[in-house]
Amino acid sequence: MSTTIEPRSAATADRGGAPSEIVRVHVPQRSFASELRAIKIVWKRELIRYRSDRIRIATTLVQPLLFLFVLGSGLQTLSAASTHGVDLKTFIYPGILCISVMFTAMFSAASIVWDREFGFLREMMVAPVRRSSIVIGKCLGGATVASFQGVIVLCLAGLVHVPYAPTLILGVFALQVLLAFAITAFGVMVAARITQMQSFMGVMQMVVMPMFFISGALFPVSGLPGWLAVLNRLDPLTYAVDPMRRLVFSHLHISPIARHILDPGVTWWSWHVPALLEAGIVVALGLVMLAIAIWEFSATD
Amino acid sequence: MSRSAAEAPEQHRAAPASNPAIVVRGLEKSFGEVRAVRGVDFEVETGEVFGFLGPNGAGKTTTINMCCTLTTPSGGTATVAGHDVVRERDDVRRNIGLVFQETTLDGYLTAEQNLRLHAELYGVQSSLVQARMRQVMEMVGLWERKDSPVRTFSGGMKRRLEIARGLMHSPRVLFLDEPTIGLDPQTRRSIWDYIRTLKESEEITIFMTTHYMDEAEWCDRIAIMDQGVIVALDSPAALKAQVGADRIRIETDDDEAAIAALLERFEIEAVISEGAVTFRIPSGEAFVPRLFEQLGVPIRSVSVSRPTLDDVFMSHTGSSIRDVEESGSSDRNKIMMQVMSGGGRR
Numbered sequence: 001m002s003t004t005i006e007p008r009s010a011a012t013a014d015r016g017g018a019p020s021e022i023v024r025v026h027v028p029q030r031s032f033a034s035e036l037r038a039i040k041i042v043w044k045r046e047l048i049r050y051r052s053d054r055i056r057i058a059t060t061l062v063q064p065l066l067f068l069f070v071l072g073s074g075l076q077t078l079s080a081a082s083t084h085g086v087d088l089k090t091f092i093y094p095g096i097l098c099i100s101v102m103f104t105a106m107f108s109a110a111s112i113v114w115d116r117e118f119g120f121l122r123e124m125m126v127a128p129v130r131r132s133s134i135v136i137g138k139c140l141g142g143a144t145v146a147s148f149q150g151v152i153v154l155c156l157a158g159l160v161h162v163p164y165a166p167t168l169i170l171g172v173f174a175l176q177v178l179l180a181f182a183i184t185a186f187g188v189m190v191a192a193r194i195t196q197m198q199s200f201m202g203v204m205q206m207v208v209m210p211m212f213f214i215s216g217a218l219f220p221v222s223g224l225p226g227w228l229a230v231l232n233r234l235d236p237l238t239y240a241v242d243p244m245r246r247l248v249f250s251h252l253h254i255s256p257i258a259r260h261i262l263d264p265g266v267t268w269w270s271w272h273v274p275a276l277l278e279a280g281i282v283v284a285l286g287l288v289m290l291a292i293a294i295w296e297f298s299a300t301d
Numbered sequence: 302m303s304r305s306a307a308e309a310p311e312q313h314r315a316a317p318a319s320n321p322a323i324v325v326r327g328l329e330k331s332f333g334e335v336r337a338v339r340g341v342d343f344e345v346e347t348g349e350v351f352g353f354l355g356p357n358g359a360g361k362t363t364t365i366n367m368c369c370t371l372t373t374p375s376g377g378t379a380t381v382a383g384h385d386v387v388r389e390r391d392d393v394r395r396n397i398g399l400v401f402q403e404t405t406l407d408g409y410l411t412a413e414q415n416l417r418l419h420a421e422l423y424g425v426q427s428s429l430v431q432a433r434m435r436q437v438m439e440m441v442g443l444w445e446r447k448d449s450p451v452r453t454f455s456g457g458m459k460r461r462l463e464i465a466r467g468l469m470h471s472p473r474v475l476f477l478d479e480p481t482i483g484l485d486p487q488t489r490r491s492i493w494d495y496i497r498t499l500k501e502s503e504e505i506t507i508f509m510t511t512h513y514m515d516e517a518e519w520c521d522r523i524a525i526m527d528q529g530v531i532v533a534l535d536s537p538a539a540l541k542a543q544v545g546a547d548r549i550r551i552e553t554d555d556d557e558a559a560i561a562a563l564l565e566r567f568e569i570e571a572v573i574s575e576g577a578v579t580f581r582i583p584s585g586e587a588f589v590p591r592l593f594e595q596l597g598v599p600i601r602s603v604s605v606s607r608p609t610l611d612d613v614f615m616s617h618t619g620s621s622i623r624d625v626e627e628s629g630s631s632d633r634n635k636i637m638m639q640v641m642s643g644g645g646r647r
């Protein structure tokens with residue numbers, strides 16, 4: 001019997017112009033193009049899921065906004081003397097731009113753990129594509145989603161006295177993309193090993209919160225106690241927050257003394273690390289973690 | 302190993318029927334100390350519906366996982382659609398569809414998005430995706446629900462959608478691991494309707510596992526698996542023919558007298574099982590008129606049943622599949638059950 005299937009119900013009977021012959025398709029050999037297609041669809045799935053989850057868009061905004069407007073406004077009275085006329089909200093804004101991206105990227109990576117729990121990961125793992133394509137698609141997807149979330153916070157610049165200058169916006173966005181990619185890669189790397197959601201969230205909290213506090217998102221990085229200065233220089237997030245702050249402060253009209261105290265720049269043994277090198281560190285770490293994640297996922301059955 | 306399919310992938314549909322879809326030789330798998338699969342051999346013909354029947358823990362899932370490249374064998378070989386499952390893993394994957402025991406759909410995506418994602422991952426020609434999707438979704442009666450998120454689907458709908466998805470890339474072999482587990486009888490029935498329809502319309506080989514005896518009846522051939530080995534392999538009818546006798550149950554006004562009369566007049570040993578006089582005899586239906594004529598005890602009802610696969614399973618393993626399931630894999634429990642139920646036979 002080469003023709004199709006009898007109609008199952010009245011509803012399926014109205015197939016109109018649908019082909020009555022069996023549509024045969026063919027799965028081609030693996031190629032560069034087919035890998036790209038796999039990367040694209042995994043990436044697209046992240047976007048579809050993000051778009052359909054409005055609650056997540058809202059909830060991941062809460063924390064950055066709390067830091068920015070509650071902590072920023074509340075501590076303003078305490079810090080007024082030392083910020084030399086700069087609003088505390090303006091000062092911590094670059095840090096907030098980073099954490100909004102971080103939290104979203106973390107949640108994107110967490111979806112791998114959900115995927116495993118709900119079985120969908122298996123559907124992707126048994127497909128005739130490279131594991132690396134799936135991991136790359138996932139990381140790019142998480143990075144894209146997190147960058148979107150970052151853009152929402154970027155839109156708030158006016159509320160904290162930061163001008164909407166095109167170079168500023170483009171520069172911040174580029175840094176957000178790099179950070180989002182690195183954090184997602186980190187999360188995916190962790191998710192390869194940790195298979196339970198609760199443990200995963202626990203580990204991420206344990207890593208992400210200290211990273212955030214130590215990074216200098218909430219304080220200037222010069223004149224720190226020795227131990228904290230060392231930790232600060234070791235914290236990868238430092239190298240995302242610092243160029244972000246330099247970029248924002250370069251567009252502010254503030255006194256030289258305020259600039260000197262609030263935006264001292266990261267130093268290694270009193271050598272000022274250039275912003276480009278800092279961005280390079282973020283990218284390099286992201287790539288290393290991506291490589292580890294690919295290796296881990298390729299090694300599993 | 303057949304090379305013809307590998308050399309001419311474009312013509313794989315035209316492969317001769319004598320070319321087996323699956324060839325398994327001495328396949329083994331150990332997990333540490335546990336020998337889950339202890340050297341199985343079988344072939345599945347192209348276009349066949351082949352069933353693996355056995356209790357939980359018999360090694361069915363491990364065997365199916367080795368055939369579909371999810372588990373690496375500890376020993377032996379398996380060839381699926383002409384490709385070795387270890388050395389040509391990708392080629393096997395391109396040619397098979399998989400439906401797992403547990404759902405592997407993305408509940409946040411719609412039915413259509415799930416199928417599209419699958420088509421993209423498998424590299425199905427873009428121009429054919431829409432038509433193929435419509436076809437497989439119509440086959441399982443879900444085309445009208447294509448825009449609904451999968452999380453709103455019932456268990457049966459999800460399973461049907463998974464079958465549709467497993468077919469999206471026109472696989473040559475479809476693997477179904479317990480496709481009807483946890484579904485209500487009506488839904489199980491409809492899933493089987495789809496599987497039979499599929500067999501006729503798609504020229505596909507279907508390899509499935511089940512531990513429902515009644516479902517195994519639908520297969521062209523079944524392999525009965527117990528404790529990691531295949532204990533019987535044939536068509537359901539042939540397997541049942543090996544058991545031979547039909548089972549007759551009668552309800553009478555006086556069971557004791559009926560048993561005595563059966564022994565005296567027909568030399569049949571009968572027992573009371575589940576409240577009715579039960580015995581076995583070849584060609585049971587032909588025997589019923591004689592029974593009414595000559596028994597001499599009023600009969601209130603009679604039922605004749607053909608040998609079931611449960612009987613087949615019992616004759617090969619010495620216990621019913623339910624006993625094995627209830628006792629788990631522990632041998633001591635199994636022996637206890639056998640002692641308690643009178644040697645494991647009723």
